Amino acid sequence: MAPSVRTGARTGTGYGDAVTTGRNRAERSCAISGIGQSDVGRRLGRDPLELTLDACYGAIADAGLVPSAINGLSTYPGGMTGSKGFTGASAYEVIDAMRLEVDWFDSGIETSGQLGSVMKACMAVAAGMADHVLCFRSVWEGSAQGSGGRSSLTPGGGRNSRIYAGGFEQWWLPFGSAAPPVWFALYAQAHMDRYGTTADQLAQIALNARRNASRNPKAIYRDPMSLEDYYNSRLITTPLRLFDCDVPCDGATAVVVSRRELAADLAQPPIYIEAMGAAMHDRSNWDQLKDLARTVGADAAEQMWARTSLTPADVDVAQIYDGFSYLTMLWLEALQLCPVGESGPFVEGGTRIALDGVLPLNTAGGQLSAGRLHGYGFLHEACVQLRGEGGERQVAADPQVAVVAAGGGNTCGCLLLTTVAEV
Amino acid sequence: MSERQSSERQSSEQGSDEQGGFAVVPELSDRNRHFWQGGAKGELVFLRCQDCGSYLHPPIPICPHDQSKNVQPEAVSGRATVATYTINHHPWLPGFETPYVVAIVEIAEQTGLRLTTNLINCPLEDIHSGMAVQAVFHHIEDPNGDVWLPLFEPVPEPAPVTGTP
Numbered sequence: 001m002a003p004s005v006r007t008g009a010r011t012g013t014g015y016g017d018a019v020t021t022g023r024n025r026a027e028r029s030c031a032i033s034g035i036g037q038s039d040v041g042r043r044l045g046r047d048p049l050e051l052t053l054d055a056c057y058g059a060i061a062d063a064g065l066v067p068s069a070i071n072g073l074s075t076y077p078g079g080m081t082g083s084k085g086f087t088g089a090s091a092y093e094v095i096d097a098m099r100l101e102v103d104w105f106d107s108g109i110e111t112s113g114q115l116g117s118v119m120k121a122c123m124a125v126a127a128g129m130a131d132h133v134l135c136f137r138s139v140w141e142g143s144a145q146g147s148g149g150r151s152s153l154t155p156g157g158g159r160n161s162r163i164y165a166g167g168f169e170q171w172w173l174p175f176g177s178a179a180p181p182v183w184f185a186l187y188a189q190a191h192m193d194r195y196g197t198t199a200d201q202l203a204q205i206a207l208n209a210r211r212n213a214s215r216n217p218k219a220i221y222r223d224p225m226s227l228e229d230y231y232n233s234r235l236i237t238t239p240l241r242l243f244d245c246d247v248p249c250d251g252a253t254a255v256v257v258s259r260r261e262l263a264a265d266l267a268q269p270p271i272y273i274e275a276m277g278a279a280m281h282d283r284s285n286w287d288q289l290k291d292l293a294r295t296v297g298a299d300a301a302e303q304m305w306a307r308t309s310l311t312p313a314d315v316d317v318a319q320i321y322d323g324f325s326y327l328t329m330l331w332l333e334a335l336q337l338c339p340v341g342e343s344g345p346f347v348e349g350g351t352r353i354a355l356d357g358v359l360p361l362n363t364a365g366g367q368l369s370a371g372r373l374h375g376y377g378f379l380h381e382a383c384v385q386l387r388g389e390g391g392e393r394q395v396a397a398d399p400q401v402a403v404v405a406a407g408g409g410n411t412c413g414c415l416l417l418t419t420v421a422e423v
Numbered sequence: 424m425s426e427r428q429s430s431e432r433q434s435s436e437q438g439s440d441e442q443g444g445f446a447v448v449p450e451l452s453d454r455n456r457h458f459w460q461g462g463a464k465g466e467l468v469f470l471r472c473q474d475c476g477s478y479l480h481p482p483i484p485i486c487p488h489d490q491s492k493n494v495q496p497e498a499v500s501g502r503a504t505v506a507t508y509t510i511n512h513h514p515w516l517p518g519f520e521t522p523y524v525v526a527i528v529e530i531a532e533q534t535g536l537r538l539t540t541n542l543i544n545c546p547l548e549d550i551h552s553g554m555a556v557q558a559v560f561h562h563i564e565d566p567n568g569d570v571w572l573p574l575f576e577p578v579p580e581p582a583p584v585t586g587t588p
Contacts, residue, residue: 135462159444162448163447164447164448164449165449166449166450168575171481171539176511176516176527176541177525181513182509185509186508186527187507189508189552190507236512236526237509237511237512238512240509287538288538292506292507
């Protein structure tokens with residue numbers, strides 16, 4: 001929104017002239033020069049640092065760089081204790097293990113979703129703090145949670161113990177709203193009540209993911225899934241079933257964000273970051289959103305579209321977060337790929353979002369079937385598709401524009417990627 | 424499952440937990456004590472800006488609308504409507520007999536003032552968004568200070584009006 005000159009107060013919609021005139025668009029200084037991904041599996045039982053380094057060294061080699069060329073590093077979420085595999089390696093661990101000499105580095109979870117780490121890398125490059133920034137996301141939730149580890153949040157003490165909930169947690173944990181499926185089920189029900197979205201429509205996100213996963217050799221679940229199979233999966237919390245929830249896995253993904261002039265001379269055709277969206281104009285408390293059937297991702301998407309002359313109609317392939325199937329539906333609306341409230345009819349029957357549809361969606365199988373690589377899997381797949389390296393799952397029509405969106409709740413971000421540099 | 428099992432939480436609403444039973448207990452602080460202990464008097468209490476009248480939740484020390492520091496705990500009616508809900512079947516925590524109902528309710532006094540809570544004393548098939556509910560309190564004894572969780576139950580339907588007064 002344009003700020004008032006006098007007070008800085010927002011006076012209308014749209015973004016300031018820094019955007020519309022192209023000044024300060026950090027992402028235009030950058031390109032993705034390399035991508036890398038470790039082995040991915042349900043429970044690999046391997047050192048998560050090894051997986052992380054596999055992805056990082058892979059991305060650097062893919063770009064045609066050597067590790068000593070990397071002078072920046074950015075990751076989500078960085079080091080955490082007691083994370084049950086939510087983070088596979090911290091920024092410090094990777095910097096030390098690779099003996100990097102960095103001019104800038106950053107990690108953190110309070111940002112615009114997993115892609116926030118990539119946006120920060122762009123800003124660091126544009127600000128002249130680094131030339132080649134290694135960005136990664138690493139998870140080992142499959143191994144760390146073990147068999148059934150995700151099924152219960154019981155602390156060590158069992159039935160007679162107590163959990164003390166502080167911070168934001170105090171507002172939902174005492175009521176058994178104990179995990180993200182519950183929070184997103186609440187939103188999904190709100191959408192169904194408001195717009196008449198149906199379970200059959202929700203199922204299409206999971207079915208589409210599985211169809212595409214069958215063409216991805218690294219996907220975790222590749223066997224065909226029917227609508228009947230979907231309905232036979234157990235209810236977790238209405239309206240979400242097991243197959244509406246992504247699958248914890250082990251794996252790491254990395255990309256190198258390089259200064260655009262440097263990327264042009266490297267080993268791969270650069271993938272350009274046409275626009276990025278980080279905005280959050282809503283409450284950061286999950287149950288206080290202005291509208292429970294909307295995502296703050298809509299704010300990020302509005303910002304992203306304001307930073308480019310491309311429009312939603314230009315998107316050739318969409319890689320959209322599916323921590324829960326409903327989130328993908330919500331992001332389709334947020335990204336303006338379909339009208340608000342109409343994601344249900346849009347995905348109905350699954351033809352529009354199929355590999356040969358008007359908007360191929362989650363072509364690697366998403367997190368629902370290919371594993372919860374937590375946002376970066378979508379970024380990786382977008383680059384694969386734009387480079388035409390999708391193999392059996394390659395979108396046929398030579399895609400040139402991909403949208404990537406990740407996150408949900410109060411942590412959402414999106415990127416528009418292209419094969420052609422706009423000035 | 425019986426309707427009773429599914430619609431009551433821990434069979435002890437408006438009663439108190441047995442000593443030592445599993446519970447998730449809000450960590451009391453000077454900022455939130457009014458909310459978690461208001462139930463001792465049967466009251467649902469929010470911070471309210473005494474200058475502009477806005478209820479502030481979660482509690483914060485300065486009103487974001489007028490930057491007033493004159494914010495004080497104030498009881499509301501306890502009336503609310505169900506904004507959305509989910510019937511949870513998964514045993515995330517001990518002490519929560521499944522299925523149980525998590526809801527977001529909107530407090531009657533202010534649009535957008537919401538709580539995540541449990542719906543109790545309501546058959547699952549009757550639950551719907553927009554239904555009128557009222558707060559009841561679930562007492563948890565705790566050595567660090569007792570707390571009262573605000574849960575919600577349907578407001579009894581008014582008896583049909585017949586005839587003229």
